[in-house]
Amino acid sequence: MTYDEILTKYEPVIGLETHVELGTRTKMFCGCKTDFGAEPNTQVCPVCLALPGALPVANRAGIEATIRIGLALNCDIAEWCRMARKNYFYPDMPKNFQTSQYDEPLCTDGYVDVTVNGTEYRIGIERVHLEEDTGKTLHVGGATGRIHGATESLVDYNRAGIPLVEIVTKPVPGLGALAPEIAKAYVAELRDIVRSLGVSDVRMEQGSMRCDVNTSLNLPGEEWGTRTETKNVNSLRSVERAVRSEIIRQAAILDDGGKIFQETRHFQETTGDTRPGRSKETATDYRYFPEPDLVPIAPDPAWVASLRESLPEKPSVKRARLREDWGISEVDMQSVTNAGAVELIEETIAAGASPAGARKWWMGELARRANELDVDLAEVGATPAQVAALQKLVDAGKLNDKLARQVLEGVVAGEGDPADVMAARGLEVVNDTGALTKAVDDAIAANPEIAAKIRDGKVAAAGALVGAVMKTTRGQADAKAVRELLLERLGVS
Structure with a gap:
């Protein structure tokens, strides 16, 4: 049965x-x-x-x-x-x-x-x-x-x-x-x-x-x-x-x-x-x-x-308070609780991450990895301090989400803290204007028909050229910055 x-x-x-x-x-x-x-x-x-x-x-x-x-x-x-x-x-x-x-x-x-x-x-x-x-x-x-x-x-x-x-x-x-x-x-x-x-x-x-x-x-x-x-x-x-x-x-x-x-x-x-x-x-x-x-x-x-008088706040009361502080629904809080992530997220926030950023990593990428490894979330291989450090790198524009996931992979594998993994793997976002301009110009030159459509007002076609630039830079460029620079180079406001 x-x-x-x-x-x-x-x-x-x-x-x-x-x-x-x-x-x-x-x-x-x-x-x-x-x-x-x-x-x-x-x-x-x-x-x-x-x-x-x-x-x-x-x-x-x-x-x-x-x-x-x-x-x-x-x-x-x-x-x-x-x-x-x-x-x-x-x-x-x-x-x-x-x-x-x-x-x-x-x-x-x-x-x-x-x-x-x-x-x-x-x-x-x-x-x-x-x-x-x-x-x-x-x-x-x-x-x-x-x-x-x-x-x-x-x-x-x-x-x-x-x-x-x-x-x-x-x-x-x-x-x-x-x-x-x-x-x-x-x-x-x-x-x-x-x-x-x-x-x-x-x-x-x-x-x-x-x-x-x-x-x-x-x-x-x-x-x-x-x-x-x-x-x-x-x-x-x-x-x-x-x-x-x-x-x-x-x-x-x-x-x-x-x-x-x-x-x-x-x-x-x-x-x-x-x-x-x-x-x-x-x-x-x-x-x-x-x-x-x-x-x-x-x-x-x-x-x-x-x-009895000295007992601390009950966890159930604390969760209700945190739910309000984090601005999430009861359903979302129950999911966090079921995943064993309440204290992990709380400690990540205390280490400097935003509630949304902390919850995103613990309930997303790290929860997925915990399921793959068949372990509890706390044993997945990343600490709250490391997750907060990762989010700070994203907030500072040094990592985008795609690169951050690769860095987190290295953290979980025991390669060090996020900054160390980012440096060792060469994953920092490319912010060099000259390098980005060259990559954009190369993408335009390699795709003249798409460039012409964009100049004619079909701005949605810019996605294909953005993708080409991201591929050239191994995903290390900021997609928003690439798009803005691309439209600028094509004379589209």
């Missing part, structure tokens, strides 16, 4: 578990640094390595950041809660348990509103809880970086113990064919909200924000089906593709009389499908129990109220 045919027969239910690595200077339960990209196992201590006798101490900044996230997601904040031990063995868990929260999360019962195709959808938030991140396992010696085919595995514990916030939605039924798009829109909105709080850089490509996508199918009127959990999806585009892929895969199995098993799966960026991981544990498998080495968390209501 095609995707549309599947949705006439089955109803999808989705749920998303999003992990956000907080940007604290030190880890959640010790004083180790959290700098990204440090040499392996250089940011560790007896606490995050779980050496005997080491005791944790909670990071206040991590607790505060979690409360701020909960408030921004319209959650209730617990007056009393505590940490728990989530027990399981995995090489990147030095303690063989994760300090997390179970039945007493810090934030509960919130929501996020997203708009897709002009319709608003409310995504319920079940819980926002605080925990610690794991280490990182590196599989080496193979061709793919995965365990299959690797000759050995190494563990870097620098990440172990970094504060991690898990944001869990309630099951979301009734989305139909739009389930993949709404999942993507939710994660995008969540990323914008968290980024606006300044508690994380939410860079999905670096793993500071990653999403587990739960998907199930059922026949109309029947109970929800068995869900699968696609782990660690690390881009907005991949969230959408993972949901769509699982809908198609599960429908094929059910139509064939098969059964869906509760399991974790892994999204394959290259093929766009998911592969099986392991059977999915239930809460009882983790043998949760209260963490005996940490005191309960009891946020002072006055502190929570002050944090």
